[in-house]
Structure formats: structure tokens, C-alpha cells
Amino acid sequence: MKRRTVILGLGATLVGGCSRISESSTASRVLDTAERWHLRAHRLLNPRDALAPEFSKADLSPFFRGNGTTQPGGQYPRHQANGFAEWRLEVRGLVHHPLSLSLDNIRRLPQRTQITRHDCVEGWSAIGEWTGPRLSVLLKAAGLRENARFVVFRCADTLAGSPYYESVDLLDAFHPQTIVAHSLNGAPLPVRNGAPLRMRIERQLGYKHAKYLTAIEVVDSLAPIGRGGGGYWEDRSGYQWYAGI
Ligand SMILES: Nc1nc2c(c(=O)[nH]1)N[C@H]1C(S)=C(S)[C@@H](COP(=O)(O)O)O[C@H]1N2
Numbered sequence: 001m002k003r004r005t006v007i008l009g010l011g012a013t014l015v016g017g018c019s020r021i022s023e024s025s026t027a028s029r030v031l032d033t034a035e036r037w038h039l040r041a042h043r044l045l046n047p048r049d050a051l052a053p054e055f056s057k058a059d060l061s062p063f064f065r066g067n068g069t070t071q072p073g074g075q076y077p078r079h080q081a082n083g084f085a086e087w088r089l090e091v092r093g094l095v096h097h098p099l100s101l102s103l104d105n106i107r108r109l110p111q112r113t114q115i116t117r118h119d120c121v122e123g124w125s126a127i128g129e130w131t132g133p134r135l136s137v138l139l140k141a142a143g144l145r146e147n148a149r150f151v152v153f154r155c156a157d158t159l160a161g162s163p164y165y166e167s168v169d170l171l172d173a174f175h176p177q178t179i180v181a182h183s184l185n186g187a188p189l190p191v192r193n194g195a196p197l198r199m200r201i202e203r204q205l206g207y208k209h210a211k212y213l214t215a216i217e218v219v220d221s222l223a224p225i226g227r228g229g230g231g232y233w234e235d236r237s238g239y240q241w242y243a244g245i
């Protein structure tokens with residue numbers, strides 16, 4: 001894992017919206033002191049909308065490995081067999097207009113393509129080209145309610161019997177490189193990489209990038225979800241909820 005936080009230039013100012021979110025009581029329950037320091041330092045050293053580095057096609061990894069779940073069970077093989085024609089992505093929770101989107105709906109939205117480096121805490125990286133709509137487009141279409149604070153990503157797979165999930169705050173949800181990807185290197189996502197939809201949260205570590213995405217749930221608190229840590233690995237290990245790189 002490469003942490004670039006400390007080498008980035010000084011001079012950015014912490015904007016009001018950022019401190020409001022990081023200091024909210026809900027966030028305080030999720031973040032311990034050191035992690036909260038990391039979140040604030042990361043955002044202080046990076047302008048609010050700083051982009052993760054983007055690369056060129058020459059930099060693409062020849063093979064993008066799969067990690068964690070690489071073949072979900074349950075209902076997934078049935079969807080896989082018919083080319084995900086019946087897959088739906090729900091946008092629900094604290095929104096004015098809940099959505100249920102087909103892959104076709106998602107492919108017809110304005111698209112962003114980005115070549116980025118994925119860093120896994122287990123010590124490997126890979127560069128891939130991802131395409132999909134910005135999460136912000138979906139959230140704006142659904143319309144956030146006033147008490148919206150976090151966005152939870154629900155996944156089709158389970159690890160050791162528990163569903164994988166992840167979450168981010170609204171700053172990362174609305175970041176311009178946060179996309180719902182349906183393609184890797186110009187082709188539909190391979191199953192090992194999260195077909196048919198996976199998140200790309202480019203300024204955070206690999207485990208935040210939820211694969212096999214079934215729902216995007218807007219909430220005001222992470223406490224009642226899973227074991228309250230904000231993600232599958234956050235609930236079970238020392239993995240931090242704010243995994244800025
Ligand atoms: N649904 C789901 N998402 C997941 C995982 C998983 O096991 N299930 N593993 C995470 C981890 S630890 C990493 S490093 C990346 C791996 O993405 P890849 O399989 O495309 O390499 O997915 C993340 N998202």
C-alpha cells in the first residue's frame with residue numbers, strides 16, 4: 001500500500017462542508033481519533049476535489065487480478081447465465097425518488113472513463129480503465145433528503161456467510177472520479193472484477209471499491225448497518241473506514 005498523503009503540497013484550506021461532515025456526531029462514532037486525524041489531514045493536504053492520478057493506455061496492467069470474492073453464489077449464477085439482463089441497481093434510503101435501474105439505463109447515462117491505479121492493502125496494485133456514470137448523477141436523480149450523510153454500497157456476494165458492503169461519506173460520493181463502473185478496459189466487467197457493476201472510489205484503498213453492486217443506500221448513520229463499522233472489513237479487522245491514499 002502506498003500512502004501519498006504526506007508528500008502532497010500544503011496550502012489547501014479545509015472547506016466548511018468538509019469539516020461539518022467529518023465532525024458530525026455520526027462520523028465521530030465511526031472514526032477513531034487517529035483515523036479522524038488521517039481523514040482531516042488527507043483532506044487538508046488535498047484540495048476538496050483533488051483527483052487521483054490518471055494514467056495512459058500504455059500503463060494498463062496486462063491482467064487485472066480478482067481479489068476477495070471472484071465468483072458469487074446464491075442468485076448470482078442465474079443472472080450470470082442470462083447476461084445480467086434482469087440485474088437491477090436500486091438507489092434507495094434517504095432519497096426523494098427511489099430508483100431501480102437496469103444495465104441499459106446505466107449505460108445510457110453520461111459516462112466517464114478513467115485509467116487509475118487500484119491499491120490493495122494486501123500489497124498489490126493494478127492499473128485499469130474503468131467506465132460508468134458518476135455516482136453523483138444517480139444521487140442527483142434520486143434527490144438526497146436533508147438528513148443524508150453516508151452512502152452504503154450493497155453487494156450480491158457473501159464472505160464467510162456475511163454480505164459484503166461498503167460506505168463513503170458525501171464528499172467521496174460526489175467526487176468526480178467516483179463512478180459506478182460497468183466496463184474494464186473497454187469490455188463489460190469480468191466476473192472476477194465485479195460484474196455487472198462495481199464502485200470505483202479512486203482516492204481510497206481497494207476494499208472500498210464494492211463489487212457485484214445491487215443497491216446504493218443513502219443513510220444518516222452507519223451504526224445500524226452490519227456491525228456498525230461502515231464496511232465488511234471495517235467490521236472484522238483493523239481496516240479503517242476512511243482509507244485515503
Ligand atoms: N463485493 C465485494 N467487493 C469487493 C471485495 C469482495 O470480496 N466483495 N473485495 C475488495 C477488495 S479487498 C479489493 S482489493 C477489490 C478487488 O477488486 P478486483 O477483484 O477487481 O481486483 O475489491 C474489493 N471489493
Ligand SMILES: [Mo]
Binds near residue numbers: 067119120121122207
Ligand atoms: Mo483489497
